[in-house]
Amino acid sequence: MLYPLKLRPVYKEPIWGGKKLREKFGKDIPSDSTGESWEIACHANGTSTVANGVLAGKSLQEVLDTYGAKLLGQRIGDKELEKFPLLVKILDASDKLSVQVHPEDVYAFENENGELGKTEMWYVIDAEPGAQLVYGVKPGTSKEQFKQAILEGTLEKHLNFVDVSQGDVFFIPATTLHAIGEGLLIAEIQQNSDTTYRVYDWNRVGNDGKPRQLHIEKALDVTDFSDVTDREKTEGLSVEEGENVRTYLVACTYFATERVDVKQSSREQLDGEKFDIIMVLEGEGKITYAEGEEMFKAGDSFLIPACMGNYDLVGRCRVIKSYVPDIAADIVQPLQKKGISSEGLSRIGGMGEDS
Numbered sequence: 001m002l003y004p005l006k007l008r009p010v011y012k013e014p015i016w017g018g019k020k021l022r023e024k025f026g027k028d029i030p031s032d033s034t035g036e037s038w039e040i041a042c043h044a045n046g047t048s049t050v051a052n053g054v055l056a057g058k059s060l061q062e063v064l065d066t067y068g069a070k071l072l073g074q075r076i077g078d079k080e081l082e083k084f085p086l087l088v089k090i091l092d093a094s095d096k097l098s099v100q101v102h103p104e105d106v107y108a109f110e111n112e113n114g115e116l117g118k119t120e121m122w123y124v125i126d127a128e129p130g131a132q133l134v135y136g137v138k139p140g141t142s143k144e145q146f147k148q149a150i151l152e153g154t155l156e157k158h159l160n161f162v163d164v165s166q167g168d169v170f171f172i173p174a175t176t177l178h179a180i181g182e183g184l185l186i187a188e189i190q191q192n193s194d195t196t197y198r199v200y201d202w203n204r205v206g207n208d209g210k211p212r213q214l215h216i217e218k219a220l221d222v223t224d225f226s227d228v229t230d231r232e233k234t235e236g237l238s239v240e241e242g243e244n245v246r247t248y249l250v251a252c253t254y255f256a257t258e259r260v261d262v263k264q265s266s267r268e269q270l271d272g273e274k275f276d277i278i279m280v281l282e283g284e285g286k287i288t289y290a291e292g293e294e295m296f297k298a299g300d301s302f303l304i305p306a307c308m309g310n311y312d313l314v315g316r317c318r319v320i321k322s323y324v325p326d327i328a329a330d331i332v333q334p335l336q337k338k339g340i341s342s343e344g345l346s347r348i349g350g351m352g353e354d355s
Contacts (some may be wrong), residue, residue, distance in 0.1 A: 002070060002305035003053055004278075004287045004294045007060065009090075009301070010046035012036035015206055018094030020185050024126065025090075025299025035092055039301035040277050042084035045194045052294060060084065060303070073274040073306030075326065083116075085324050086255055088277055088301065089188040090125070091180060098212070099134055099155065099179040099200040102193070103222045111218065112195050117174045120190030121234075121250045121257060121349065123320060124168040125281060128183030135170060136160045136177055136228035143225055150216055155200040162232050169234040171250050171349030175224040187279060189322045191254050197222065234349030239338060241266065248331060249320075252350030256325035259318065266313045268304075268321070274330075276304040277322040278313070285315015327351075 009027070017035025021027040027037060038046045042060040050058045064071055064084055076085070102108075102118035109115065122133075137146065141158045149155040159177075164184060172178050177199065180186060197215035206212045236259070238247040243263035250257045260266055262285070270276060278287070284297040287304070289311040296302065296317075304311060313319060325331060335345060345351055 001291050002067060002308055003291060004289065004308070004311070005050050005055065005063065005303040005305070006052040006294060006296075007040055007048040007301055007303060008051040009048060010038040010041050012038070012046070014097075016093050016095040016097050016182075018092045020092040020094075020126070021090060021299075024185065027299060033094075035094075037090040037092075038087065039090060039279060040086065040088040040303055043087060043192055043194055067305070070307040071275060071303075071305045073272060073324075075273045075324065084192050086277065086322060087190050087192045087194075088279060088322060089190075090279075091184075091186045091188055093180045093182055093184045093186070096182045096202065097180045098198045098202070099159065099177060100196050100198050101177045101219050101223050102174045102195060102197065103218070104174040107222055108193065108195050115195050116191050116193040118191050118193040118195055119174045119252060119254050120172045120188055121255075122170045122172065122180075123187040123189075123249065123257070123259070124164055124166055124184060125187055126185040127164045127166050127168070131164045131183040132161045132181040133164055133170070133184065134159045134177065134179035134181070135162050135172075135232045137223075137225055139227040139229060141225060143220060143223075146223070146225065147216070147220055150200055150214075153203045160229060160232075169236055169249050169349060170232070171234050171252070173252070173350070175222050176228060177223050187281070187320055189250075189255055189257050189277075189320070199223070231349075235347040236349070237335070237340065237344055237347045239335070239340070248335070248348045250349040251325055251327050251331050254324070255322055256327070256331060258321045260313065260321055262313050262315060262317050262319070264314070264316070268311050268313060270304065270306060270309055270311065272306050272309075273326070274323050275306045278302045278304060279320045279322070281318045281320060283315055283317030285313060285317050288312045288314055
C-alpha cells in the first residue's frame with residue numbers, strides 16, 4: 001500500500017539566491033545563496049528522494065518505475081507514465097532573476113531534444129515592500145524594437161513591471177515573457193521541464209565574472225508580443241466548505257492548483273484517476289488516510305499517490321494542492337453544481353486559454 005510520500009528537495013544555488021528558505025521554513029539549505037528548492041522533482045537536472053516510510057531513500061524516479069499508474073493515476077496514459085508530469089519549486093529571489101521565456105511543447109520537442117515546453121504559475125508566499133516582477137512586454141512593443149533593446153542593453157523600457165504582494169497569483173503560459181524581482185519568495189508549479197531561454201540579464205555578470213549566456217534568437221522565436229496586461233494577476237475563485245475555504249487558482253491543460261485554508265479538517269477526494277501534490281505554506285497538522293497518518297509543518301511537500309484513496313488534511317494550515325486535471329470533471333462540473341456561474345469560473349487562471 002502506497003502512502004503520502006514526503007519528498008526531500010533538491011537545492012540550487014543561482015547568483016540571485018538567498019537564505020529565506022532556512023529563515024521561513026527551517027530548510028537545511030547548503031548556503032546563504034540558495035535560490036531554488038525543487039520540492040517535487042523527477043528530472044534529469046534534479047530528482048527528489050523519499051524522506052519517510054518504507055520507501056525512504058528511494059528517488060521519485062525509482063518509485064515511478066515501480067508503481068506507475070498506482071502512483072500517477074489511471075488518467076495518465078502509458079507513454080506519459082515514462083515522465084513525471086509536474087515540477088514544484090519554492091524560489092527565493094534576493095536579487096532579480098533574468099528576463100526569460102519558455103517555449104511551447106512543439107517548439108521544445110523540435111529544438112530541445114524532445115524536452116517539454118514550460119507553462120507555469122507563481123504563488124507569492126512573501127514579498128518585501130516595493131517588490132515587483134515582469135509579466136510580458138509593454139503594449140505596442142514590436143519584435144524589432146525588442147531585439148534592438150536587448151543588443152543595446154536597454155530592455156527595461158519595454159518590460160511590463162507589476163507590483164507584487166503576498167498572496168498574488170500569476171498564470172504564465174509558455175511564450176509569456178517574465179522575470180521574478182528581488183525580495184520575493186514564490187511557490188512555482190510547472191510542467192516538468194527545465195527549458196529556459198534567457199533574454200536579458202540586466203547587464204550583470206555571473207560568479208565567474210563573465211556575462212551569463214543569453215538565448216536571444218530562440219527567445220525571439222517564441223515570445224508573445226501581444227498585450228497581456230489584462231491578465232497579469234489571477235483573481236482565483238474562493239468557495240466556502242464549512243469552516244474551510246478552497247480557492248481555485250489555476251486550471252489549465254497541464255495542472256490545476258488550489259489553495260486550501262483549513263481550520264480543523266478538510267476531506268480531499270482521490271479515486272485512482274490522479275495524484276495530488278500538497279505543499280504546506282503555513283501552520284501544521286497531519287495527513288490522515290485509511291492506513292495511518294503523516295505529520296506536516298510549513299515548508300513540507302507531499303506526493304499523494306492516486307491509489308491511496310480519500311484523505312484528510314487535519315490541523316490549522318494553509319496548503320497549495322496541485323494535480324493534473326480533467327477540467328470538466330474536477331472543476332467545472334463540481335463548481336456548477338454549487339451554483340458557480342461562467343463569470344465565476346473565469347476568475348480561475350488559465351480557464352479558456354490555450355496553454
